[in-house]
Amino acid sequence: MWARWVLxxxxxxFLEGSCVHILDLARDGIHAYASFPQASLQVFFVSLAMLDPLVAVLVGLVRREGIWLASAVxxxxxxxxxxxxRHWLQDDPARLVWLSPITLFGLFVVxxxxxxxxxxxxTRVAQP
Structure with a gap:
């Protein structure tokens, strides 16, 4: 029973993350994450528009791969x-509040x- 609640x-x-990243791309296009100076971070955040929905589908289908992918993501x-x-956090530590939801959700998933x-x-072994 607890596993259903966790799923x-x-x-x-991940549905919320999907919406955020898809809306960011719809609003600002491929440069939605240009505020991050590292190109690798920009690419990663754009890729979340595909990874988050993929995780949601796999988790919705109760696939083991979805659980592992959720943690990796x-x-x-x-x-x-x-x-x-990190540079904004050094200048304004109050921004930690902004990172709290994603950090707490990440800890929950892991x-x-x-x-x-x-x-x-x-559950899969018990099913015929």
Missing amino acids: AGYLIG MVTDVFANWWGN AFLLPLHRAVVR
Whole structure:
């Protein structure tokens, strides 16, 4: 039962991320993340417009791959946000509040990686 709630949390988070990144691209095009000076971060954040919906679909289908991909995406996303915003954080530490939701969601996803994976494997094995 708990696994369904965790999967729902994953799904809500990645659907929200999908909307944010797709709307950013719809509004500002390929240069939506030009405020990040590193081209690698810009490319990564653009790629989230495809990765976040992919994770949402895989998690919605209760696929083990979706659970692992969710963790990989969130670890990378949290790191990229902290790295890309590090100069603003030095100038204005209050911006930590802005990074709190993504950091907390990333911790949530990673914390449930192994328990959720085990629960999904057990459920699949138990089904004929």
